[in-house]
Every structure is written in structure tokens, then in C-alpha cells.
Amino acid sequence: MLITAETPIKFDRKKQKDDTLLKLYKNILKPRMIEEKMLLLLRQGRIAKWFSGIGQEAISVGVASALNKDEFILPMHRNLGVFTTREIPLNRLFSQFQGKPGGFTQGRDRSFHFGTQDYKIVGMISHLGPQLGVADGIALADKLKKDKKVTVVFSGDGGASEGDFHESINTAAVWDLPVIFVIENNGYGLSTPSNEQFRCKSFADKAIGYGIEGVTVDGNNVLKVYETVKNLAESIRENPRPVILECVTFRMRGHEEASRNKICTERII
Numbered sequence: 001m002l003i004t005a006e007t008p009i010k011f012d013r014k015k016q017k018d019d020t021l022l023k024l025y026k027n028i029l030k031p032r033m034i035e036e037k038m039l040l041l042l043r044q045g046r047i048a049k050w051f052s053g054i055g056q057e058a059i060s061v062g063v064a065s066a067l068n069k070d071e072f073i074l075p076m077h078r079n080l081g082v083f084t085t086r087e088i089p090l091n092r093l094f095s096q097f098q099g100k101p102g103g104f105t106q107g108r109d110r111s112f113h114f115g116t117q118d119y120k121i122v123g124m125i126s127h128l129g130p131q132l133g134v135a136d137g138i139a140l141a142d143k144l145k146k147d148k149k150v151t152v153v154f155s156g157d158g159g160a161s162e163g164d165f166h167e168s169i170n171t172a173a174v175w176d177l178p179v180i181f182v183i184e185n186n187g188y189g190l191s192t193p194s195n196e197q198f199r200c201k202s203f204a205d206k207a208i209g210y211g212i213e214g215v216t217v218d219g220n221n222v223l224k225v226y227e228t229v230k231n232l233a234e235s236i237r238e239n240p241r242p243v244i245l246e247c248v249t250f251r252m253r254g255h256e257e258a259s260r261n262k263i264c265t266e267r268i269i
């Protein structure tokens with residue numbers, strides 16, 4: 001079945017314990033509360049820039065909750081939920097966002113252009129596709145050390161149109177690197193709608209061309225994302241290989257908040 005942004009969400013807890021469900025709920029609530037605060041701070045001129053992941057939280061939270069804490073995640077600009085699920089203290093996170101010394105880069109960067117080795121997050125330095133090749137490097141090191149770890153790297157659908165996407169996935173396929181390539185398909189590459197950006201029906205289909213597995217899930221269903229990544233990660237740790245995981249979602253706000261920003265009400269397929 002082709003999963004689209006219009007597919008109704010069906011939550012199936014399967015055998016997940018109450019504790020797990022509660023944790024996922026708390027984890028998904030936190031980034032939304034922070035984002036709402038950020039929109040206020042932006043209007044007050046106390047932060048300069050903000051990329052919104054409102055509506056896409058289930059992907060960041062599902063992925064980060066499913067991995068072990070010592071496994072690297074390489075997020076993009078809409079993955080606040082990765083930072084919060086890794087439990088970065090909020091005073092450090094807000095210091096970073098406001099360019100204060102208590103952050104991670106002494107005020108040199110803003111919004112999501114930072115990482116932290118302490119929490120095994122590799123920051124995006126204003127790049128999209130090039131982030132994918134970094135994940136290959138981490139995964140190669142883990143594989144050579146027989147560390148039984150999986151690395152997760154994020155890309156948007158727009159980032160997936162860059163050349164590095166092809167090079168990174170092809171290399172990971174040939175070298176059997178333990179990477180989950182998460183494609184957040186949110187209907188837009190910056191402000192270009194999907195129908196002007198790519199012709200494929202599903203990003204999971206691209207996996208066929210690389211000779212690897214591809215899976216599509218409803219990216220708005222946190223249980224589905226969590227369960228899928230948990231199962232994939234367990235299998236990849238034992239049997240290292242790359243997998244493309246397409247998470248179908250919808251970007252509810254514009255590209256970034258300093259631009260004129262109307263709330264999107266429909267998705268152009």
C-alpha cells in the first residue's frame with residue numbers, strides 16, 4: 001500500500017508496555033512545547049532564526065527513542081525531538097539557541113547548526129546531502145571495530161535530490177555499512193512542492209536501485225516509527241547493512257520562521 005500524508009493514522013500498541021507509551025508521549029510533547037515557546041521568543045527578538053518541525057515530531061522522537069544512547073544520530077534542521085529525546089539539559093539547549101556561552105558553540109552558531117559528542121549527535125553545518133556521507137564514516141569505524149552499533153542519519157526529501165545522497169547510499173550498500181538513512185518526506189524541499197522536485201512514488205523504491213532494503217512508514221505515527229527503527233536497529237547490529245527508511249509526514253509551517261510564513265493547509269503531491 002502506498003503511504004501518503006492522507007493515509008489515516010492507525011495506532012497499534014502491539015506489546016508495548018505502558019511505560020514505553022508514556023515515555024513516547026512525554027518525549028513527543030516536549031519539542032512541541034519548546035517550539036511554541038520559540039515562536040514567542042522569535043517575535044520578541046530574543047532568537048534570530050528558527051526551523052519548525054511542528055507536525056513532524058513523531059519521526060525525531062520515534063527514531064531517538066528506539067536507538068541506544070551510545071549510537072550516533074545525525075539530525076537535520078527539523079529534528080528538535082532528537083536533541084530533547086537525548087535529554088540535553090534545557091538550559092544548555094536554550095543557551096545554544098540564544099547564542100549564549102552556556103551552549104555548545106560559545107554563541108558561534110544558531111538554531112540547529114551544532115552537535116555534541118556528549119550526546120552522540122553530529123551537528124549539521126548547513127549541509128543536507130553531505131551529512132549522509134559522514135554517517136558512512138561513523139558506521140565504517142563501528143564495523144571495523146565490530147562494535148555492533150547502528151548510525152542514523154536524516155535527510156529531507158529535498159536533501160535526497162542532492163548528489164551526496166546517491167554516493168553515500170551506494171557506498172553504504174557496497175560496504176554493508178550499518179546505517180539507517182531516514183528520509184523525512186514532508187511534501188516540500190524548502191518551498192518547492194514534491195511534484196516539482198521528484199518523480200518517484202516512494203523513496204523506499206529508490207532502495208531497489210542500490211540493492212538494499214527500503215521501508216516506508218507513516219511518519220506521523222510515533223509508535224510505528226519507534227517499532228520499525230527498534231526492529232531494524234536490532235537486526236542491523238547483528239547483520240550490518242544500510243536501510244532506507246522513508247517517513248511520510250507533512251510540514252505544517254514554512255521553511256523557516258524569519259521568512260514570511262503562512263501556515264500550509266494543503267499538501268501538493
Ligand SMILES: Cc1ncc(C[n+]2csc(CCOP(=O)(O)OP(=O)(O)O)c2C)c(N)n1
Nearest residue numbers: 126127128155156157158159186188189190
Ligand atoms: C548542501 C546544501 N545545499 C543547500 C542548502 C540550503 N538549504 C537548506 S534547507 C534546504 C531545503 C531542504 O529541503 P528538504 O530536505 O526537503 O527539507 P525541508 O526544509 O523542506 O524540510 C535548502 C535548499 C544547504 N543548507 N546545504
